[in-house]
Amino acid sequence: EVQLVESGGGLVQSGGSLRLSCAASGFTFSSYPMHWVRQAPGKGLECVSVISDNGGRTYYASSVKGRFTISRDNSQNTLYLQMGSLRAEDSAVYYCARAWAAFTIFGVGTDYWGQGTLVTVSS
Amino acid sequence: AIQLTQSPSSLSASVGDRVTVTCRASQDISSALAWYQQKPGKPPTLLIYDDLSLEIGVPSRFSGSGSGTDFTLTISSLQPEDFATYYCQQLNTYPHSFGQGTKLEIK
Numbered sequence: 598e599v600q601l602v603e604s605g606g607g608l609v610q611s612g613g614s615l616r617l618s619c620a621a622s623g624f625t626f627s628s629y630p631m632h633w634v635r636q637a638p639g640k641g642l643e644c645v646s647v648i649s650d651n652g653g654r655t656y657y658a659s660s661v662k663g664r665f666t667i668s669r670d671n672s673q674n675t676l677y678l679q680m681g682s683l684r685a686e687d688s689a690v691y692y693c694a695r696a697w698a699a700f701t702i703f704g705v706g707t708d709y710w711g712q713g714t715l716v717t718v719s720s
Numbered sequence: 721a722i723q724l725t726q727s728p729s730s731l732s733a734s735v736g737d738r739v740t741v742t743c744r745a746s747q748d749i750s751s752a753l754a755w756y757q758q759k760p761g762k763p764p765t766l767l768i769y770d771d772l773s774l775e776i777g778v779p780s781r782f783s784g785s786g787s788g789t790d791f792t793l794t795i796s797s798l799q800p801e802d803f804a805t806y807y808c809q810q811l812n813t814y815p816h817s818f819g820q821g822t823k824l825e826i827k
Binding site: 632641642643658659705707711712 | 764
């Protein structure tokens with residue numbers, strides 16, 4: 598059974614940093630691109646970042662580019678999101694999600710999602 | 721970035737109704753579109769990918785159509801468990817933007 602479990606969320610002051618983790622199990626983690634998607638309270642979904650299966654390619658939303666860094670450790674089956682220079686508008690539930698096709702980012706959405714971890718940035 | 725506009729933003733309907741949600745892209749995305757369902761407090765679940773292919777386990781009352789810039793999600797006969805928020809997502813270019821969502825409520 599595919600499982601994705603996020604952790605690392607919490608309350609942080611504006612300008613601060615936080616690192617989110619996503620522990621994956623039940624599939625060959627190293628074969629799949631992985632995404633971070635966020636959802637502000639009561640709002641819609643926003644793609645934050647995606648990383649290729651081997652970590653060699655990364656992409657970011659313009660709203661987080663230069664402040665957030667996505668990475669992965671395929672030996673530990675773990676995805677990360679290092680968030681810096683946090684702003685109030687970064688407050689959201691952050692989900693990790695698996696691409697539905699191995700080795701492919703473009704043209705491919707997400708089939709499994711974690712339950713999310715809440716990040717609250719206080720101003 | 722590609723913008724997706726869903727309509728309507730909210731919809732009231734009854735069990736057994738046929739419902740259609742539309743999604744319009746700001747540029748041609750071919751068939752690179754997915755639909756998700758989200759219930760309160762839960763992550764989204766994939767319904768339809770590649771514009772019209774049903775994800776495994778999704779009931780056949782759900783269907784998708786369209787290509788280019790105009791897409792539709794149709795639920796042929798609403799069931800109580802279908803009341804949720806629906807999002808389209810384009811997969812043509814990153815960021816894989818989402819529509820703003822359509823909240824389907826019980827009439």
